[in-house]
Amino acid sequence: MLLSSRAAFGLGACALALGAPSLARAADVNIYSSRQPALIQPLLDAFTRETGLSTATIFIERGLEERIKAEGANSPADVVLTVDIGRLDAAKQADVLQPLEDAAIEADIPAAYRDAGREWSGVTARARVLYASKERVADEAITYESLADPKWKGRICIRSGQHQYNVALVAAYLAHHGEEETRTWLTGLRDNLASAPEGGDRDQARNVAAGQCDIAVGNTYYVGLMRNNEKEPEQKEWAEAIKVILPTFETGGTHVNISGMGLARHAPNRDNAVRFMEFLATDEAQRIYAEVNYEYPLKPGVALSETVASFGELKADALPLSDIASHRARASELIDEVGFDGGPKS
Structure with missing residues (x-):
């Protein structure tokens, strides 16, 4: 059975109770996130509307990379969403991400906000x-x-x-x-x-x-x-x-920092995960994510929210x-x- 992206809010507790492999069967894209569910839900809904693919999230505020590493090759994680260059680098150093050479992401997100080894990319x-x-x-x-x-x-x-x-x-x-x-x-x-x-x-x-x-x-x-x-x-x-x-x-x-994404090393739904990551770099997703979170889009040309624009x-x-x-x-x-x-x- 597939869960819609709106089922993400309760999924964290469910996955902890049932075991990680159950999450892999739950959705087309499994997201491990250190961001509160409400901050990414509009984005997930837009992705599902556009692609028909369902999403499921586990919210892990601390120890995200340790959780994925402990799950090893059986981890259901497809995409890692987190904030701050420190957390992205920690995920890379923990060897829980894999390189992704993707022309669409590299065209949309400036190089200063992407890992030279292609293991993570900024979103906002x-x-x-x-x-x-x-x-x-x-x-x-x-x-x-x-x-x-x-x-x-x-x-x-x-x-x-x-x-x-x-x-x-x-x-x-x-x-x-x-x-x-x-x-x-x-x-x-x-x-x-x-x-x-x-x-x-x-x-x-x-x-x-x-x-x-x-x-x-x-x-x-x-x-x-x-x-x-x-x-x-x-x-x-x-x-x-x-x-x-x-x-x-x-x-x-x-000085700026980022919210970012990475492709999980053992992503069981790799193609869907890449499609989700490409979506995060599109004009629509950049606008939604930036407006909901009051952040700056990284893709050049995407308009700022009225609140953020007022900062100067x-x-x-x-x-x-x-x-x-x-x-x-x-x-x-x-x-x-x-x-x-x-x-x-x-």
Whole structure:
């Protein structure tokens, strides 16, 4: 029996109870995803309408690559959907993906957002930006480097330095500036914090709204989620209190990361999986995925959502994501070496 894509919400628990092989018989394309089901469901529905192929998903927030590796050759996984270059690289290093040379994907997704070994590709992008108080921060250009300037002492909020989003940002800084400059910058940024890092990106917007800090580091898509959150009106108030500033590196652009995809190493439905991955790079899928998640389409020419367009023109850093991946381990070490998560020291 085939399940429609709308059956994806309950499938994770079912697969865990029945065993992984049952999932392989459940649908035409089996997706292991670290994204919440609601964030990808419109995409799955559109794919099924266009192709007639059904989809099933397992939501695995942590340990996705370990799960696939443990299942081995019997894994029902066809496609891996996840966020952040760190998770994509972890899947590659765990040897749970296979190379895919595909002309359609390579034509639609720029090379800077694809693995040189063809084991993963970006789908959409998000920028690591600043949430600035509308009342206390003037309209001004800010660089990532300037966040260590003493003028911001006691005025910055951020989540844990060891969160994957911040590790990627520090890795990008490391790729641009080298180890010693990165260590100095991390120390200065640490001492400019209003308090020790905690919470998530939305919590940082709340802190700015409450006057605990004047600027915070966060991802663009959280602003869209807060602005349009009808269930939790207080988050709309946090979003109303901030403006988005798109910082840049002094020798580059704004740091971006991705949501991405990869073809599972033992995909039992390989042809269908490739068809799904090709669909994710089309104009329709790029538009749907970007609008639902308030992210940036990676395919050139696809229009931004109204919310994302309001952030201003994004001039993305040209640093290849593979370079960021290669610097993540050392970036994480430097974050610990300066005691970043302990908060200000002076």
